[in-house]
Amino acid sequence: MKTNLKARAAVIAAVILICIYGIVGVPKSKADLAQNLKNNIRLGLDLKGGSHLVLEVEVQDAVKADADLTMERLKDDLKKQNIAWVSMDRNEPQSVQDANSVLIAVKGVPATQSSDFRNVVNEKYPTYVVAAVNSSDYTMRLRPSDLIALKRDTVQRTIDTIDNRINALGVAESSVQQYGRAGADYELLVQLPGVDDPAHVKELIGTAAVLEIDSVKEGPFASREEAQAQHGGVLPLNTRLVRAKPRGAQEGVQWYLVGRPPVVNGSEMRNARPGQDDFRKWQTSFTLSPEAGRRFGTFTEANIGNKLAVVLDNQAVSVATIEARIEDSGRITGLGSEEEADDLSRYLRSGSLPASVKYLEENSVGPSLGADSIREGLSAGVAGLIAVVAVMLVYYKRSGINAVLALGLNTVILLAAISYFSAALTLPGIAGVILTIGMAVDSNVLIFERIREELRTGKSVVAAVDTGFGKAWWTIVDTHVTTVVSCAFLFLFGEGPVKGFAVTLTIGLIANIFTAVFVSRTIFDYELSGRRGMATLSI
Numbered sequence: 001m002k003t004n005l006k007a008r009a010a011v012i013a014a015v016i017l018i019c020i021y022g023i024v025g026v027p028k029s030k031a032d033l034a035q036n037l038k039n040n041i042r043l044g045l046d047l048k049g050g051s052h053l054v055l056e057v058e059v060q061d062a063v064k065a066d067a068d069l070t071m072e073r074l075k076d077d078l079k080k081q082n083i084a085w086v087s088m089d090r091n092e093p094q095s096v097q098d099a100n101s102v103l104i105a106v107k108g109v110p111a112t113q114s115s116d117f118r119n120v121v122n123e124k125y126p127t128y129v130v131a132a133v134n135s136s137d138y139t140m141r142l143r144p145s146d147l148i149a150l151k152r153d154t155v156q157r158t159i160d161t162i163d164n165r166i167n168a169l170g171v172a173e174s175s176v177q178q179y180g181r182a183g184a185d186y187e188l189l190v191q192l193p194g195v196d197d198p199a200h201v202k203e204l205i206g207t208a209a210v211l212e213i214d215s216v217k218e219g220p221f222a223s224r225e226e227a228q229a230q231h232g233g234v235l236p237l238n239t240r241l242v243r244a245k246p247r248g249a250q251e252g253v254q255w256y257l258v259g260r261p262p263v264v265n266g267s268e269m270r271n272a273r274p275g276q277d278d279f280r281k282w283q284t285s286f287t288l289s290p291e292a293g294r295r296f297g298t299f300t301e302a303n304i305g306n307k308l309a310v311v312l313d314n315q316a317v318s319v320a321t322i323e324a325r326i327e328d329s330g331r332i333t334g335l336g337s338e339e340e341a342d343d344l345s346r347y348l349r350s351g352s353l354p355a356s357v358k359y360l361e362e363n364s365v366g367p368s369l370g371a372d373s374i375r376e377g378l379s380a381g382v383a384g385l386i387a388v389v390a391v392m393l394v395y396y397k398r399s400g401i402n403a404v405l406a407l408g409l410n411t412v413i414l415l416a417a418i419s420y421f422s423a424a425l426t427l428p429g430i431a432g433v434i435l436t437i438g439m440a441v442d443s444n445v446l447i448f449e450r451i452r453e454e455l456r457t458g459k460s461v462v463a464a465v466d467t468g469f470g471k472a473w474w475t476i477v478d479t480h481v482t483t484v485v486s487c488a489f490l491f492l493f494g495e496g497p498v499k500g501f502a503v504t505l506t507i508g509l510i511a512n513i514f515t516a517v518f519v520s521r522t523i524f525d526y527e528l529s530g531r532r533g534m535a536t537l538s539i
Contacts, residue, residue, distance in 0.1 A: 005529060008522045015514075016409065019416035040419040043193065047426060050193040053202070054179060054361035057186045060099035061355035062154040063142065064090065067104050068261030070125060070140070074106075077120050083113050089237065096186055100147060104128075104140040111135045154354045155186055157267075161354075162190065187360065193424065202359060211266030215299070216307035216319060219256035220244060227255050242309065244316040256316055258309050263299050267354060268292035274341035282341040283333045293328025301325040310344075317344060377430050384434070388441055396448050398538035402523045403444035406515040410440045413511035414504070428501035436508025439483070443516035447472040448539055461537045465524050473517060480509045 023040055027033035042048075067090045078085060086108025093101050109117050117138070121130045127146040131139050142150065155178065163176040179187040217239055221227040227241055228234075235241065235257070244254040272286040288296055300308075300322050310318040310332055318332045335341045388407070392400035414433060418425055451468030459467065483505070490502035 005522065005525055008518070009526075012409075012519055012522060016412070019412045022416035022419045023412070041415060042422070042424045043426075048193040050191065051362070051364045052189065052191045053359060053363075055188045055190060055357040056096065056360050057155050057158045057188060058356045058358060059096055059151045059154050059186050060093045060102065062150060063099050063102040063147065064093070065261070065265065065354070066142070066150060067102055070128065071104055072261055074104075074121070074125065077124055078117070081116060081120055083109065083116055083120065085109050099151065102142070105137070106140065107137045109136050109138065151186070155188070157354045158357065159188060162188070188357075202362070211269070212262035212311045213264040213296075214242075214258035214260070214262045214309050214311050215303065216309050217257045217259055220254035220319075221256070223253070224255055227257055242311050242314055242316045244319060256309055256319060258311065258316075262311075263308070264288060264292050264296055272345040274338065274345045277331075277333060281333065282335040282338055283331050284335060284341050284344045285329065285331050286345075287329045288327075290328065296330075297325055297327035312344075377427070381430075381434060385437070388437070392441065392444070396539055399448055402520045403441065403448070405523065406444060406520045407437060407440050409519055410436065410508065410511050410515040413515070414508045417507045417511070418504070423503065424500070426497055426500045428497040429504040432501045432504030432508060435505055436512060439480075439509065440512045440516060442479075443472075443476050443512055444520065446475060447516065447520065451537070451539060455537065455539075462528055464537070465528065469517065469521050476513065476516065480513060484509055
């Protein structure tokens with residue numbers, strides 16, 4: 001018996017030490033204690049304050065990009081099959097609602113090669129439907145099922161990319177998810193605790209726009225008007241103007257005419273890292289996917305002496321001359337500082353957004369609101385806890401101490417789990433903690449009342465405790481499993497705060513089974529050890 005008690009006591013002590021370490025670490029001073037507690041118990045947006053933005057993903061950009069890539073590949077395939085055409089272009093929809101109208105127009109295919117053209121499209125591009133306009137002109141449009149899949153993938157990739165960018169910038173407990181309201185299939189909600197400046201948030205996310213490596217056709221020009229004037233006010237087909245990022249106070253605004261579609265896009269980047277060249281000037285090295293590397297190698301070999309531009313958020317951050325064939329790796333040189341090289345490598349590593357974003361709503365939650373919530377929540381929690389402890393001690397006498405100790409350990413385990421999982425504590429999470437405390441008290445009440453019933457039947461104290469815990473066990477498991485199943489549905493179908501409530505409550509329920517049964521039973525057994533003939537129990 002004593003050996004069994006020692007083993008159980010050692011388990012409880014180990015759990016307590018692990019939990020305390022997770023909450024406060026190993027502080028060396030009072031200042032370290034407060035700082036560790038602040039770092040480990042992270043607060044959510046509603047408690048800490050911060051920013052939230054609602055964005056709309058411009059999915060039509062992804063559809064256009066897919067059409068651009070398809071056109072480039074189709075041109076190569078038609079050349080290989082010696083199929084002639086006069087022109088190949090696509091339309092330019094400007095809104096999310098027009099994403100379904102993106103189409104590729106192929107003109108001037110000889111009537112004698114019509115069948116060959118259709119065979120190439122059907123074999124190599126099964127996601128597109130080809131339709132004849134007349135005997136020589138055709139249109140290509142994404143199949144409805146593939147269009148829906150592309151738009152869904154665009155939204156998910158946007159979520160992943162924005163989340164990667166924000167986390168890479170050191171913003172903790174960020175949340176990027178679909179907004180969830182009716183008719184908002186392409187809207188995202190971005191929440192950033194601790195960042196109370198929406199303009200700064202927009203700056204962080206704004207750098208996550210579409211990343212491309214484009215061929216430079218002409219430039220630099222001193223102004224947009226000068227570039228347009230070179231072509232009579234109308235830009236050549238499949239080109240666009242981008243503004244160059246200034247390198248210093250002395251450098252004026254410059255514009256470049258770049259080709260469309262891009263040679264390489266951000267989704268084809270595999271890795272990037274900052275560094276210095278032989279002259280100790282900062283640069284960024286990058287690595288491409290195998291397919292992009294082959295395509296990039298063919299392009300650079302055919303364009304030695306011409307220029308390439310790295311375009312980020314429609315701004316040319318680097319313009320360099322192609323000096324040799326570049327395949328799956330290359331360097332972006334001429335960067336102004338280590339910070340610029342590091343930033344660019346981070347953008348390349350996290351990939352580009354598959355589509356641009358539009359800001360629909362921006363709000364900030366002041367930290368004072370969170371402080372009020374914490375203060376009021378703590379006041380309510382302390383008042384309720386004191387009332388619960390008082391009732392348990394008065395009603396169950398010395399046995400109430402068992403319930404109080406189990407209740408305290410339950411709270412410690414819950415906070416430690418939040419710390420180890422790097423979860424953020426929110427107001428709904430606090431509600432889950434309070435509900436957990438209520439269920440922990442309920443479990444102890446259930447056990448104590450069972451013990452009382454057994455004592456009334458005339459059983460000895462030891463037998464009453466054994467039977468009371470045995471009979472209460474399955475009832476406790478039943479109620480807790482039922483609640484955990486409910487939490488599972490809340491987590492699966494809920495959003496943000498609802499999920500936080502479900503997770504907190506589930507962790508608390510699991511901890512409660514350990515404290516209400518294992519810990520409380522150990523305390524009872526310790527009190528009864530050596531006094532097997534005890535006639536009465538303070539309960």
